[in-house]
Amino acid sequence: MIRVALWLLGALLLAGIVHLATVLVLPRMASQDAYARVSAIAPVNAVVPVPSPTPEKAIMPFMDPAFEVSICRYDLSRGPLKFSVPIGQTYTSVSFYTRSDVAYYAINDRAAGRRVIELDLMTAAQRADLPENEEITAADRLIVTSPTITGLIVIRALAAEPGFVPAARGVLAAAQCRPQ
């Protein structure tokens, strides 16, 4: 009897390990995560518009239909990236995601406090390699450090009414992400 109980106890402990391991490994194994879905339409280091979600078709679930969206799928293996988007009349935000879809930084038009959101994206190693001269460390240069070499920059512009869609698209069309 005690023997069976011990085996069951062992099995339960093992079940806990299996459960935790699968939860932790799943994000690395997922083949249909947001990054994989975006990769199907987005070339590397270029801003591409994402089609607005419709009941029939959407590239990702739970997209907000009130927004126009563009995405830059970045790869920093050849060097840092320069990103810029002008600010229009509408709410605009820029969100950064790692290769495994973790949001690590987001900024909106008001937080940027200028007419344009302009920043440099690089890995921690590339940042450490920056020469320490004053021009580069000037406060007006915003540097974002990516925890992974690849990832996504998602630019979103609000079209609060259907009539504002062209204005929102115009903001996104001027967004740029390119190697330095």
Next chain:
Amino acid sequence: MRLLFGMVLALVVAAAIGLSGTWLALTQGTAYGGVTIGAWTGWPKNGTPGIDPYARAIVARTGELPIGSGDGVAFYARTDDAGQPLDGRCNVLLSGVTPQARFWTLTLYDPEGRLVANSAQRQGFTSQEIIRNADGSFDINVGPRARPGNWLPTGGVEKYLLVLRLYDTPVGMATRTGREAPMPAITKRACS
């Protein structure tokens, strides 16, 4: 022989319980660290690098991108205030005010996160589109048939959920109660 039998049995039991636990947690369960106000629950932490492992696994499975915390926060409602699941064949009244935010959007999805087709081609409202009462509050009729005022069509689907997204808002991880963040009430009316 008994040792071998015991080991095999233990392994099978472990795999079965462990894997079904994972499956249940990712499909039925909801991640930890949520902020629940009325029928609404949000996970502000999911938009930060501090996202918990369960939420990461759920996000990887569904393929969505969580809204970044510097952008906004999303609140999900799957039931009305009485705890009844939202049914697209019933009329539901959404009324009240929203927390402080520069903008908000309200969107209706099916349980898989797809928009729902309907004759009015309306999937949601933004704070700018809504018709408000004199005191600034609003009423939205969510239901299968057209209604005067703010009508959010359900397309007659059996199950749906509502997502209220607040953009550029002080609501976040520090928010705990409905007094800081008043959410609209969800009341079930007649079913057809």
